[in-house]
Amino acid sequence: MVPTVNGAPRKPLDDTEVLERLPSRAGDASSRELAAMRAAMTSAAGNPAPAAELAQRYFDLAMARGDPRYVGYAEAVVARFPDPLPASLRLIRGLLRQYRHDFEGALGDFAAALAQDPGLAAAHAWRGAIYLVQADYPAAQGECDALRRLGRSTLVGACLGLVQAYGGQLETGNRTLQQALANTTDPGSRLWLLTRLGEVAAWRGQAEQAERHYREALATGVEDGYLLAAWGDFLLDSGRPAEVLKQLAGWEASDSLLLRLAEAEAALKLPGAARLAKMLDDRFAAARQRGDTTHRAEEARYQLRLRGDAWYALRLAAENYKVQREPRDARILLEAAIAAGDPAAAQAARDWLGKSGFEDARLRRLGQESALAVRR
Amino acid sequence: MKLRRWLFSILLLLSLPVLAHKASDSYLVLDIKGREVSGQWDIALRDIDFALGLDRDGNGEITWGELSARHGDIAAWALGSLSVRRGGDCKLEVADHLVDSHTDGAYAVLRLAGSCPAGGGDLQLDYRLLFDLDALHRGLLRLGLDGTTQTAVLSPQRAQQKFAAGEVSRLEQFGQYLVEGIWHIWIGFDHILFLLSLLLPAVLVHEARRWRGVADFHQALVEVLWVVTAFTVAHSITLSLAALGLISLPSRLVESAIAASVVLAAANNLKPLVEHRRWMVAFGFGLIHGFGFASVLAELGLPQETLVMSLLGFNLGVEIGQLAIVAAFLPVAYALRATLFYRRVVFVGGSLATLTIALIWFVERAFDLKLISA
Numbered sequence: 001m002v003p004t005v006n007g008a009p010r011k012p013l014d015d016t017e018v019l020e021r022l023p024s025r026a027g028d029a030s031s032r033e034l035a036a037m038r039a040a041m042t043s044a045a046g047n048p049a050p051a052a053e054l055a056q057r058y059f060d061l062a063m064a065r066g067d068p069r070y071v072g073y074a075e076a077v078v079a080r081f082p083d084p085l086p087a088s089l090r091l092i093r094g095l096l097r098q099y100r101h102d103f104e105g106a107l108g109d110f111a112a113a114l115a116q117d118p119g120l121a122a123a124h125a126w127r128g129a130i131y132l133v134q135a136d137y138p139a140a141q142g143e144c145d146a147l148r149r150l151g152r153s154t155l156v157g158a159c160l161g162l163v164q165a166y167g168g169q170l171e172t173g174n175r176t177l178q179q180a181l182a183n184t185t186d187p188g189s190r191l192w193l194l195t196r197l198g199e200v201a202a203w204r205g206q207a208e209q210a211e212r213h214y215r216e217a218l219a220t221g222v223e224d225g226y227l228l229a230a231w232g233d234f235l236l237d238s239g240r241p242a243e244v245l246k247q248l249a250g251w252e253a254s255d256s257l258l259l260r261l262a263e264a265e266a267a268l269k270l271p272g273a274a275r276l277a278k279m280l281d282d283r284f285a286a287a288r289q290r291g292d293t294t295h296r297a298e299e300a301r302y303q304l305r306l307r308g309d310a311w312y313a314l315r316l317a318a319e320n321y322k323v324q325r326e327p328r329d330a331r332i333l334l335e336a337a338i339a340a341g342d343p344a345a346a347q348a349a350r351d352w353l354g355k356s357g358f359e360d361a362r363l364r365r366l367g368q369e370s371a372l373a374v375r376r
Numbered sequence: 377m378k379l380r381r382w383l384f385s386i387l388l389l390l391s392l393p394v395l396a397h398k399a400s401d402s403y404l405v406l407d408i409k410g411r412e413v414s415g416q417w418d419i420a421l422r423d424i425d426f427a428l429g430l431d432r433d434g435n436g437e438i439t440w441g442e443l444s445a446r447h448g449d450i451a452a453w454a455l456g457s458l459s460v461r462r463g464g465d466c467k468l469e470v471a472d473h474l475v476d477s478h479t480d481g482a483y484a485v486l487r488l489a490g491s492c493p494a495g496g497g498d499l500q501l502d503y504r505l506l507f508d509l510d511a512l513h514r515g516l517l518r519l520g521l522d523g524t525t526q527t528a529v530l531s532p533q534r535a536q537q538k539f540a541a542g543e544v545s546r547l548e549q550f551g552q553y554l555v556e557g558i559w560h561i562w563i564g565f566d567h568i569l570f571l572l573s574l575l576l577p578a579v580l581v582h583e584a585r586r587w588r589g590v591a592d593f594h595q596a597l598v599e600v601l602w603v604v605t606a607f608t609v610a611h612s613i614t615l616s617l618a619a620l621g622l623i624s625l626p627s628r629l630v631e632s633a634i635a636a637s638v639v640l641a642a643a644n645n646l647k648p649l650v651e652h653r654r655w656m657v658a659f660g661f662g663l664i665h666g667f668g669f670a671s672v673l674a675e676l677g678l679p680q681e682t683l684v685m686s687l688l689g690f691n692l693g694v695e696i697g698q699l700a701i702v703a704a705f706l707p708v709a710y711a712l713r714a715t716l717f718y719r720r721v722v723f724v725g726g727s728l729a730t731l732t733i734a735l736i737w738f739v740e741r742a743f744d745l746k747l748i749s750a
């Protein structure tokens with residue numbers, strides 16, 4: 001990463017040589033809009049409303065394009081205002097903190113924002129999402145209830161459906177999400193619900209149903225990294241790596257999708273697999289250099305499945321599980337522990353399986369296999 | 377705000393840690409010798425465009441022409457957000473403008489040159505590039521200060537940092553890895569057992585299918601020196617190759633091979649195949665053990681920029697730990713060499729015990745079982 005080690009600085013000879021392509025043209029609609037919003041923020045010094053709008057816009061862009069620079073832009077906008085922040089900016093700061101996995105800080109911001117503005121449904125939705133990641137389902141349920149009191153029916157369905165699914169009631173969760181889907185026409189909401197329905201169906205072992213949901217989600221035409229990752233995982237789990245390559249072609253810029261591409265190439269024993277693995281390696285190295293620890297779950301998967309280093313994968317997965325405890329986090333922890341011959345290290349994931357009653361057959365099998373190994 | 381946005385937002389939280397591309401980093405290399413400053417600063421074109429606007433014709437592409445037209449502005453902007461102090465403000469200038477590419481795109485490369493008021497003492501750095509626009513921006517600094525290399529991540533929270541001059545920090549880092557090396561050989565029973573298996577016969581000679589004690593200390597010492605040196609040279613080679621990222625092997629393979637090496641070394645004592653050239657065995661298997669040391673080093677997280685120094689420290693630590701074992705072992709073994717106790721209990725019994733333990737390790741590691749260890 002350090003320029004004098006790897007780099008070869010040069011001086012181009014031709015003035016017309018294109019060095020870089022920007023993510024958006026200066027003249028296109030979104031950058032015109034962003035420029036106008038920035039100008040509005042600058043001219044309204046001290047007024048938080050345009051700043052909150054711009055920061056939210058940056059954050060949405062970061063998510064849609066999978067580009068963390070926009071997160072930094074949003075954070076810089078929020079940082080222009082001194083504490084105590086107004087509710088709107090406080091909410092966004094919480095959102096940015098959860099992005100960095102500072103869940104405690106984020107919960108503090110959401111609580112403070114709600115104290116200032118009890119009708120802030122978004123703060124409840126985000127808190128629910130954080131509690132879900134932390135596997136604190138009673139607390140998440142509390143947020144769903146709060147959303148219900150605020151009358152946000154689609155949000156309630158999304159929130160509740162996941163609490164049920166993660167908490168050991170896949171079928172009920174499925175129904176709740178289906179109901180929410182039937183009641184909304186918004187493409188973004190539909191995409192989200194269909195994606196989660198696909199995951200739920202896959203956990204229930206209903207591969208055809210899952211595929212129908214994913215395909216319907218893809219048909220909304222909204223580009224979405226999470227959907228593509230979930231669909232890619234489904235295809236990999238179903239032994240269909242060739243389709244992953246087709247579906248995710250050209251998405252190397254996203255680390256999550258690059259991981260799926262690399263796994264697919266490796267499964268097909270294609271010569272390009274090594275190149276993709278090297279790219280991933282570079283990305284993880286770059287993140288480490290910044291002191292960034294938010295991708296440990298993905299790095300664990302990379303180490304386990306592509307490098308075959310189960311022990312290192314286990315260390316990463318265990319570190320990750322201290323912070324994030326979603327089904328996929330439990331899965332990589334169990335897989336790495338079994339592969340490393342250290343099933344005791346996955347006790348936390350087995351505890352979660354036991355306590356939540358999560359019903360995915362694959363995870364339950366991994367849990368049992370590792371539990372047996374511990375007893376032996 | 378619309379409902380969709382909230383929903384979209386939840387989706388994102390639950391989604392994978394989307395990082396795609398990469399957050400913004402600049403790479404700042406400064407080399408300061410006395411008063412004289414030289415260095416290089418790589419800043420992403422995207423970042424410069426966001427701060428200053430480079431895409432003059434608005435076609436979404438940045439050409440060398442567009443970039444070079446703004447070299448003056450870029451130099452002023454960059455140098456205006458960096459101050460280096462050694463006995464006062466150091467005067468910096470951009471000596472040359474180049475370009476380079478990193479994993480996430482094209483970068484402007486600013487070659488820096490300058491001088492400081494004082495030729496010694498601590499160095500203070502204040503870095504503010506892009507922080508007002510991008511709070512996730514980081515400056516990744518590699519600083520050479522009078523020949524010692526240090527690294528730091530510059531962030532809005534740690535924008536001002538002070539670096540001590542002189543040997544202290546380099547020595548400290550070196551010492552830290554040295555201690556880690558010693559510690560590792562002491563807790564790494566597989567390495568100790570391997571070494572002991574090769575050393576046990578050093579005070580004996582095998583003649584007419586019987587073992588007897590060597591005639592003089594010199595003979596034993598020479599044998600030990602050969603074995604230890606060969607082991608050291610071999611594992612230094614692979615440790616360095618692995619730590620520098622030139623070779624990498626899956627840890628399961630390495631750990632299994634290490635266990636196998638202990639098995640073979642112990643077995644060779646019980647039924648000698650290799651008698652006179654034990655140093656060759658030490659060398660061959662030492663290559664494998666080096667990979668084992670490397671995985672420990674990887675766990676410690678070797679600082680990329682002081683790689684060689686830390687590697688040297690770690691390696692030296694391993695040698696010191698090893699020599700301590702030899703120093704404790706050799707006089708005792710030499711004193712006892714002629715006794716039946718040494719030949720039967722220590723040599724045969726010890727080798728048998730070692731063989732058993734190493735066999736269990738091997739089976740555990742190669743077949744992923746848990747037999748003895750918890």
